[in-house]
Amino acid sequence: MSPDSQSPRKTRVLAVSNQKGGVGKTTTAINLGTALAAIGEKVLIVDMDPQGNASTGLGVPRETRRITIYDVIVDGRAVDEAAVETTVPGLHIIPGDSDMSGVEIELAQADRRSYRLRDALQGQGRDGHTRYDYVLIDCPPSLNLLTLNAMSAADAVLVPLQCEFFALEGLSQLMKTVEMVRQSLNPALEIQGLVLTMFDRRSTLSGQVAADVRAHFGDKVYDAVIPRNVRVAEAPSFGKPALIYDLKCAGSQAYLKLAREVVGRERQRRLQPA
Numbered sequence: 001m002s003p004d005s006q007s008p009r010k011t012r013v014l015a016v017s018n019q020k021g022g023v024g025k026t027t028t029a030i031n032l033g034t035a036l037a038a039i040g041e042k043v044l045i046v047d048m049d050p051q052g053n054a055s056t057g058l059g060v061p062r063e064t065r066r067i068t069i070y071d072v073i074v075d076g077r078a079v080d081e082a083a084v085e086t087t088v089p090g091l092h093i094i095p096g097d098s099d100m101s102g103v104e105i106e107l108a109q110a111d112r113r114s115y116r117l118r119d120a121l122q123g124q125g126r127d128g129h130t131r132y133d134y135v136l137i138d139c140p141p142s143l144n145l146l147t148l149n150a151m152s153a154a155d156a157v158l159v160p161l162q163c164e165f166f167a168l169e170g171l172s173q174l175m176k177t178v179e180m181v182r183q184s185l186n187p188a189l190e191i192q193g194l195v196l197t198m199f200d201r202r203s204t205l206s207g208q209v210a211a212d213v214r215a216h217f218g219d220k221v222y223d224a225v226i227p228r229n230v231r232v233a234e235a236p237s238f239g240k241p242a243l244i245y246d247l248k249c250a251g252s253q254a255y256l257k258l259a260r261e262v263v264g265r266e267r268q269r270r271l272q273p274a
Helices: 026-038 053-057 069-075 098-107 116-123 144-151 167-184 204-222 230-238 250-271
Strands: 010-016 043-047 091-094 134-138 156-162 190-199 220-227
Touching: 010 026, 010 220, 026 043, 026 053, 026 091, 026 134, 026 156, 026 250, 043 053, 043 069, 043 250, 053 204, 069 098, 069 116, 098 144, 098 230, 116 144, 144 167, 156 167, 167 204, 190 204, 190 250, 220 250, 230 250
Parallel strands: 010 134, 010 156, 043 091, 043 134, 156 190, 190 220
Antiparallel strands: none
């Protein structure tokens, strides 16, 4: 067996991103992270949104967020120092808060301003042990320095796509952003997949949007479809992922299916010749 085959598996970094708001980005980051942890993966969520909703949804109160992603990006605090345990075994989060709103100004003249998150993530596990199998970055719904940091740090982008009329318009903007990042910051960035969210089986429009997206992007679209689900919507107000709040609900089961697909795609990718 070669030394390379004995080395620990590299952490896979996925930016959960869509420049259109309200598409289920944070819900997907929380519940996909929980589902990945439930099937045995070690997961870190990075809450890059100044609203800090991923942190709230995982039961991390604002008053307990002593070290946040702001401290990591601006002040150089270590990832291992900032990551906090959640109630989900195997799932950690670096919290976010409103301080992130000022990052663009504070780092205006800083060196490697677009690579701060990448440098921090590469610094974790320096003792040779990979802390996490997956890092999921919950991006803000805009193209700013935070999003650029996320995409510069990511191996791939996972795109939640709401099944509604303007979905493809928002997606085209995201694709332009990904291409821009490839050309200027991160040539290896790829699209890991698109996940259809807020799907309403009673709605003709939802079915039409889903069909259009699959026609455009083929097997880049996950088979798992996240339905509109009251239990998923309720869960964040209790500081819990949907899978902890109600494992048997349709939304939770859909995220478990998505997690298995994500892991399956990653296994296939590793088996492909370099």
